[in-house]
Amino acid sequence: MDLERFKQLHAYFSQQDLPEGARETEEYEAYTDAIHENEECYNWATAEKLKSKGFDYESYCCLMMADNVYSSLDDAGEIRYGDPSVIINKWDEGLYGIPIHDGGSSMVLIHYCPWCGKKIAE
Template sequence: MELEKFKGLHVRFFGKELPEEVTASEEYEAYVDAIHEDEACYNWATAEKLKSKGFDYESFCCMMMADKVYGSLDEDGEIKYDEPEVIINKWDEDLYGIPVHNGSATMVVINYCPWCGTKLSA
């Protein structure tokens, strides 16, 4: 999908309670597909979301990493250790890890981004 068209659909659909006739439309389906299948659309939409939250996404290797790290933080910016939906954490020391959801704060430290393959700072 052309990015400009996606931006227009994003304004119409994002963050709104939409009736079923809208969510069942081909236009809405194309919008959702673009988020999942078009890197430019995903990157733009994610950057907009993270900007609106005041999150410094530009310091990350890719938008997926920035989005997943953002999702690992609570409203105070602290790591959510006991949240099963968290799939990656970043510590102040530029260490990244994948949480082991076993009731403790166990992590598997990683050296490369799981999404773009960039070597992570250590």
């Protein structure tokens, strides 16, 4: 799917009041497939999501890192400790880590992005 068609479908499928049954169509399946299989569509959708939330995604090495850091935060912008769906944390000191979900606050400090492989600037 090309990006322009994806943007049209995104505008439709991201509505608050999506008509009943809209997610049970071939168009919706093509739309979700594009997010998962087309890097250009994924990058555009992710950047749009992070922009709409006011998250400074451009300061990260890649959109996957930015999206996963954003997903690790609660509504107040604080790290969601103890949440097993969190796969990476970023602290104010510029440190990044992968949490160890054993009931404590342990983590593995990382120096390279797990998605793009770039060295993480501290």
